[in-house]
Amino acid sequence: MSTGTLTIDLDALARNWRALDALSAGPVETGAVVKGNGYGMGAAQVATALARAGARKFFIATVEEGAAVRQALGDGPEICVFSGHMAGDSTMIYDLKLVPMINSIDQMLRHVEMTPGHPFGIQLDTGMNRLGMEAAEWAALREIALQQNPRLIMSHLACADEPDHPMNAHQLKNFKEMTEGLSVPRSLAATGGILLGPDYHFDVTRAGVGMYGGLPFAAAENVITLDLPVIQVREVEPGETVGYGNSWTAEAPAKIATLSAGYADGLHRAFAKGAHVFAGETPCPLRGRISMDLITAEVTHLPKVPESLTLMGPQQNTDVLADLGGTIGYELFTSLGARYKRQYLGA
Numbered sequence: 396m397s398t399g400t401l402t403i404d405l406d407a408l409a410r411n412w413r414a415l416d417a418l419s420a421g422p423v424e425t426g427a428v429v430k431g432n433g434y435g436m437g438a439a440q441v442a443t444a445l446a447r448a449g450a451r452k453f454f455i456a457t458v459e460e461g462a463a464v465r466q467a468l469g470d471g472p473e474i475c476v477f478s479g480h481m482a483g484d485s486t487m488i489y490d491l492k493l494v495p496m497i498n499s500i501d502q503m504l505r506h507v508e509m510t511p512g513h514p515f516g517i518q519l520d521t522g523m524n525r526l527g528m529e530a531a532e533w534a535a536l537r538e539i540a541l542q543q544n545p546r547l548i549m550s551h552l553a554c555a556d557e558p559d560h561p562m563n564a565h566q567l568k569n570f571k572e573m574t575e576g577l578s579v580p581r582s583l584a585a586t587g588g589i590l591l592g593p594d595y596h597f598d599v600t601r602a603g604v605g606m607y608g609g610l611p612f613a614a615a616e617n618v619i620t621l622d623l624p625v626i627q628v629r630e631v632e633p634g635e636t637v638g639y640g641n642s643w644t645a646e647a648p649a650k651i652a653t654l655s656a657g658y659a660d661g662l663h664r665a666f667a668k669g670a671h672v673f674a675g676e677t678p679c680p681l682r683g684r685i686s687m688d689l690i691t692a693e694v695t696h697l698p699k700v701p702e703s704l705t706l707m708g709p710q711q712n713t714d715v716l717a718d719l720g721g722t723i724g725y726e727l728f729t730s731l732g733a734r735y736k737r738q739y740l741g742a
């Protein structure tokens with residue numbers, strides 16, 4: 396076994412979904428976002444576990460992501476597509492029973508022409524300027540769209556991970572103005588919006604990163620553990636260097652372990668400064684640069700070097716690593732390497 400093992404705890408994932416669900420009161424339905432191959436963890440396994448936990452509404456980015464999710468879920472649960480109804484999507488929308496979130500008048504016309512009577516939702520832009528209809532476009536389409544019975548009207552918050560950001564209240568106000576008096580179910584909140592409180596919950600929430608154990612859901616349980624096999628251990632003398640560019644020099648006799656994983660597996664080169672691998676709870680600092688398939692760590696202080704060391708886990712989670720890499724947990728989740736062996740616990 397020479398590739399890393401990514402262990403995905405589906406029970407922890409389900410508990411995180413339930414914890415987010417418990418934050419909204421009463422009849423609010425908590426959906427589950429499984430785009431990006433279930434944030435890198437495997438859309439089919441993740442969707443199956445969440446359906447077992449009680450999720451009935453799933454969200455993906457593009458229709459191409461729908462096949463694996465529909466196959467895993469069977470016919471019942473609703474699968475909504477953020478990118479809406481693009482040219483070439485109609486067959487998959489129909490066959491896989493996907494619900495496109497219509498983003499423009501053009502998409503609405505395409506939907507009615509290509510898949511008449513097929514369920515759809517509406518996506519509105521309340522200020523993020525990324526997806527969805529702006530107020531004027533929505534005003535022009537509104538009557539026609541409502542006659543076709545949309546399943547859901549949604550919008551997305553740009554700054555929900557900053558609770559005090561004035562953009563949140565601004566978008567909330569816009570969303571209310573654009574949807575006032577309609578009897579269609581509404582959705583505004585992703586993980587950050589759920590944490591902003593009940594004003595933001597409406598009828599359906601769209602839990603994403605928090606279920607997978609990431610910020611801004613600080614109370615989330617850790618879901619993934621990444622163990623990397625030790626290929627080789629060597630002694631280096633004072634003055635010897637390790638890795639490309641001689642970027643680390645031993646000042647005292649040291650023991651260096653070479654582990655199987657590198658930037659081709661999503662390990663950002665910026666992790667080299669500050670990240671550790673762990674033998675149980677004992678941290679071992681990375682030494683030298685991260686290369687394509689290998690990293691090197693100092694294990695001088697370990698009485699015995701284990702067969703593998705842990706890079707991601709409760710000891711050092713995705714958000715800690717993301718910080719070192721100048722990025723966010725989302726990017727690390729979705730960069731988890733294709734070479735890792737994925738193993739699933741629970742559900």
Ligand SMILES: *Cc1c(COP(=O)(O)O)cnc(C)c1O
Nearest residue numbers: 428551585586601602603604605
């Ligand atoms: C990705 C995404 C979500 C989920 O966001 P999280 O921050 O991961 O909870 C919800 N809605 C839309 C439109 C998205 O693009």
